[in-house]
Amino acid sequence: MDVSAGGGGNSLPTTGADGSKRRVCYFYDSEVGNYYYGQGHPMKPHRIRMTHALLAHYGLLDEMQVLKPHPARDRDLCRFHADDYVSFLRSVTPETQQDQIRALKRFNVGEDCPVFDGLYSFCQTYAGGSVGGAVKLNHGHDIAINWAGGLHHAKKCEASGFCYVNDIVLAILELLKYHQRVLYVDIDIHHGDGVEEAFYTTDRVMTVSFHKFGDYFPGTGDIRDVGHSKGKYYSLNVPLDDGIDDESYQSLFKPIMGKVMEIFRPGAVVLQCGADSLSGDRLGCFNLSIKGHAECVRFMRSFNVPVLLLGGGGYTIRNVARCWCYETGVALGHELTDKMPLNEYYEYFGPDYTLHVAPSNMENKNTNRQLDEIRSRLLDNLTKLRHAPSVQFQERPPEAELPEQDEDQENPDERHHADSDVEMNDAKPLEDTGRRSSIQSVRVKRESAETESTDQVERNSLLDSSISREPDDTYKATPSWQPMQKLVARQHQRRRTCQ
Numbered sequence: 001m002d003v004s005a006g007g008g009g010n011s012l013p014t015t016g017a018d019g020s021k022r023r024v025c026y027f028y029d030s031e032v033g034n035y036y037y038g039q040g041h042p043m044k045p046h047r048i049r050m051t052h053a054l055l056a057h058y059g060l061l062d063e064m065q066v067l068k069p070h071p072a073r074d075r076d077l078c079r080f081h082a083d084d085y086v087s088f089l090r091s092v093t094p095e096t097q098q099d100q101i102r103a104l105k106r107f108n109v110g111e112d113c114p115v116f117d118g119l120y121s122f123c124q125t126y127a128g129g130s131v132g133g134a135v136k137l138n139h140g141h142d143i144a145i146n147w148a149g150g151l152h153h154a155k156k157c158e159a160s161g162f163c164y165v166n167d168i169v170l171a172i173l174e175l176l177k178y179h180q181r182v183l184y185v186d187i188d189i190h191h192g193d194g195v196e197e198a199f200y201t202t203d204r205v206m207t208v209s210f211h212k213f214g215d216y217f218p219g220t221g222d223i224r225d226v227g228h229s230k231g232k233y234y235s236l237n238v239p240l241d242d243g244i245d246d247e248s249y250q251s252l253f254k255p256i257m258g259k260v261m262e263i264f265r266p267g268a269v270v271l272q273c274g275a276d277s278l279s280g281d282r283l284g285c286f287n288l289s290i291k292g293h294a295e296c297v298r299f300m301r302s303f304n305v306p307v308l309l310l311g312g313g314g315y316t317i318r319n320v321a322r323c324w325c326y327e328t329g330v331a332l333g334h335e336l337t338d339k340m341p342l343n344e345y346y347e348y349f350g351p352d353y354t355l356h357v358a359p360s361n362m363e364n365k366n367t368n369r370q371l372d373e374i375r376s377r378l379l380d381n382l383t384k385l386r387h388a389p390s391v392q393f394q395e396r397p398p399e400a401e402l403p404e405q406d407e408d409q410e411n412p413d414e415r416h417h418a419d420s421d422v423e424m425n426d427a428k429p430l431e432d433t434g435r436r437s438s439i440q441s442v443r444v445k446r447e448s449a450e451t452e453s454t455d456q457v458e459r460n461s462l463l464d465s466s467i468s469r470e471p472d473d474t475y476k477a478t479p480s481w482q483p484m485q486k487l488v489a490r491q492h493q494r495r496r497t498c499q
């Protein structure tokens with residue numbers, strides 16, 4: 001089939017040509033590579049430092065604003081996570097963990113998610129980068145990058161799959177202060193379960209996950225899981241089989257994401273770029289090339305909607321660094337030379353010392369028939385969104401703290417009072433802040449006739465709110481923001497809840 005179906009670019013009105021420059025900021029903490037999950041553990045934060053070295057030697061650091069993340073504070077993490085879980089993460093140490101056996105079990109910490117030295121500051125660092133990226137997008141940047149983030153499995157009060165705190169959920173909550181709809185896209189080989197679960201019952205966040213499905217961690221992500229209540233049809237799952245190659249992957253990604261952008265029309269996009277979907281990953285079983293993986297970045301970038309690029313899985317670390325370096329180039333609109341520049345980790349990239357690596361000759365178990373079925377079913381689900389119940393926008397809650405900057409000047413208007421949750425421009429009306437290019441006018445529309453008949457809409461579901469979405473994309477802020485704590489308490493009944 002024509003893999004460009006759905007558009008090689010997009011059908012949305014844009015503010016500039018695809019080749020035009022984007023304002024890009026990049027979050028990096030030079031300590032992040034020192035965190036160590038333990039001997040034999042496949043998750044290696046060192047890959048973030050390797051990525052950074054490649055960026056430096058390809059000259060990309062000069063092309064974007066480089067920021068050191070401000071560590072997320074307890075109260076930042078508690079916007080999604082349970083207080084007792086955050087307290088536990090803050091206090092537990094490798095030396096004292098034996099005294100907290102019950103808590104370790106309760107919070108699923110110990111095996112896949114071990115206690116290691118500096119665990120809490122590691123969480124603060126990667127979460128701080130993602131939230132800081134969201135703040136930057138809220139204040140006019142086009143693309144923000146945090147390769148240390150993307151830990152999509154973490155739950156409200158439970159670690160999972162090498163993830164402790166869910167920086168993605170926190171970043172999306174930050175984006176929701178300014179954007180009535182946020183799109184989450186996940187190209188990690190594993191299902192983005194933590195993010196899906198957090199927003200399963202809201203229509204303000206659409207989650208789309210492309211993942212290996214069937215006898216594979218975490219086991220969720222069935223095509224039949226579409227969201228619940230107001231969130232029905234706002235979760236999309238794309239189940240894939242072993243050995244998927246670039247052409248098969250894009251034959252789903254482009255038509256599906258093209259249609260999602262057209263129908264959902266998000267104000268911001270969060271793209272989790274887990275690199276364990278690459279060919280030859282230590283834990284993965286897909287057969288994507290770096291260019292095939294990066295095509296997802298290129299495609300999402302082409303819509304000229306602010307994008308937060310995050311890391312995620314990726315366990316053959318030389319290829320993770322290659323991939324995220326190349327994708328940073330895509331974000332900046334640069335095609336990087338295949339011949340790798342000398343760098344401090346050069347020996348990792350032998351014997352060829354090239355940026356790209358050939359995919360393998362493994363069998364692609366995804367037949368064209370299966371791919372066609374998945375595509376039509378998901379596109380069909382998307383047509384049901386057109387008349388889905390709409391929601392109202394809420395009053396903007398206080399700003400998160402902005403990241404510290406280790407390079408250029410920071411806009412003083414964006415500065416946050418050190419120990420206060422009160423932002424200087426807190427009271428600023430929503431329609432006066434930041435980018436609002438898609439919003440023509442503001443007015444009230446009461447939710448009424450468009451309410452779905454088959455699903456009772458719960459008034460108190462996730463982000464208890466209603467954005468009116470009209471063809472001209474109007475909305476009205478209303479003064480009843482619901483804290484996330486309450487929102488996540490109302491997750492899908494089938495889903496596991498914490499004690």
Ligand SMILES: [Zn+2]
Nearest residue numbers: 188190276313
């Ligand atoms: Zn993964």
